[in-house]
Amino acid sequence: MHIEAPIEVPWKSGAWTTLPAAAEEETGGRLLVTAAEGSDAWRHTGYGFVHDDEHALLEDWDRGQAVEVSFTAAFESQFDQAGLMIRVDDEHWIKAGVEFADGAPQLGAVVTAGKSDWSVAPVPEWAGEEVTIRASRLGDAVVVRARAGEEPWRLVRLAPLDPDAGAQAGPYCCAPSRAGLTVAFTAWRLTDPDEGLH
Template sequence: MNDIDWDKGKWTTPPLHEAIKEDGLYVTARENSDAWRVTSYGFIHESEHALLAPFEQDSAVEVSFFLNFAAQFDQAGIFIRTDETTWIKAGIEWSDGQESLGAVVTRGVSDWSLCPTPGWNGRLVTVRASRSGDAVTIRAKVDEEPWRLVRVAPLDPDAVVSAGPFCCAPTRSGLTVHFTSWRTAPPDASLHPHS
């Protein structure tokens, strides 16, 4: 794996505050920050704080952060962007009183999937996006537990794509996320590593 320097990325929307320290990047989200397009809610939000660098074909990107959420829709993880209407965000979101692992895949309009992850709060979460062929495979884990498959989504193999850590605070002020690493690696060997 190769670490990506925090100062190599470019923000989609600058956060309220950012600080690079010896133990990682601290990002304070702006209140009402979010990424969503149309589905069910009817609105378009393009105010996420995503720190992006090129995401090449046949590679993987990993982001790790400490989970410390408490308000509705607090979220952090990895953001993958082709353009303003084609993007993916995946990671942990605090929804209806609990932390959940999920993804929003957006191709013109957004979809959303969530799975509760009780006991993950206060621990180190890693989200991995692996790009190969016509897809991106997203996995996540907490601490040193096994990887969980989150999503397989289509991704044009010829598209110019960027990816990196993101966070949002749709309902409150004061959310600060401590990201500990941002790395590139070879892509996953297969969709089903144990088969």
């Protein structure tokens, strides 16, 4: 399906996986979401625990469209995070975005199929910037890209996803180690998907 112009997804069209501490749509259209202390999404690997109480605002994702989420946040505590979540079920999901880890903002993704697989790269220059995460389904995969401002897109992850699986997607945030993280989501949109990986 070709989209002439990006389609803005209304915040009210999604449903929360776990209610955040607070969520308020501003007059200008931003959605301010305050994460509950201890919220996270993770399964087993390395840490030995399962967390499934992330704040993800999801709706059904048409594979013929790319989904983009934009946000700003003042990350300051270990594992503060926000971005885009793709969810098939509680054991099959992908989260991609910016996560504050080891003293710096990190661009990365967690791909989960029973167990979680995490990759990150430092992006200290993205502190305080508006970040956009974009995902497209491409055959048996999801292509995740990201950028700050209007810079060129960066490839974050090529991850497997059953081409026959129905999925939901939308913005998410978590605050595993503190209370008070508020993320300003500035856009949730659908647009044309990537036509290829390169």
